[in-house]
Amino acid sequence: PSSGLRLCSFLPIIAIFLLALISVIGIYYAGKALPFSTRASFYPATPLTTALQKMTDGRVFGLGSAELRANLATPIRMFDPSYYDPLHPKRYAQLVAYANDGVLPKVLDRSNVTIISDPVTDEATAFRRNRLFELLSVRHLVYKKEDAPIGGDTEWEDAFFSVVRHPAVPRAYVVGSYEVIDGDQPLLG
8 A cells, every 4th residue: 555655646746757858859849840940940051052142133043953943942032033933924934945945835834934954955955045044134053063164254162063143134124115026936036
């Protein structure tokens, strides 16, 4: 009878200890993984992202294995032209599809827009992609160090990545005259 009484007197202490232990572990892991965690827990600052965030005069596009996916670029406020909007205009999707393939598709394949990110392409594809970058105000191209073009206007580099300046038209500009062109092929040609 005395050992049963001893065990009963320790039950509240054991219950409180287990409840406290579970609470401490729960709070610790909640701080690491739940949505109210700090942004740095999910998107740690790297030298590349820090440098790109300082270059605010245009959009950024990563080529080859330096490609910046939309799920990385959007939360750290770098505007990537590959993922314009989940409900993007059909004309935008057609423009990107033409820049990728050189053909205006009758049916668009995917719901999201993806620009070819190969660092080396044939001359015609490179011309269309560069023209698209100019129209979309892409001013910063990110390359892996070994893929970067020789003699490019390098803005920033470290041991792994290189950011090259790319010419782009301004987002808004004034023209003296304009011409309205109807149809798809004259616009793309």
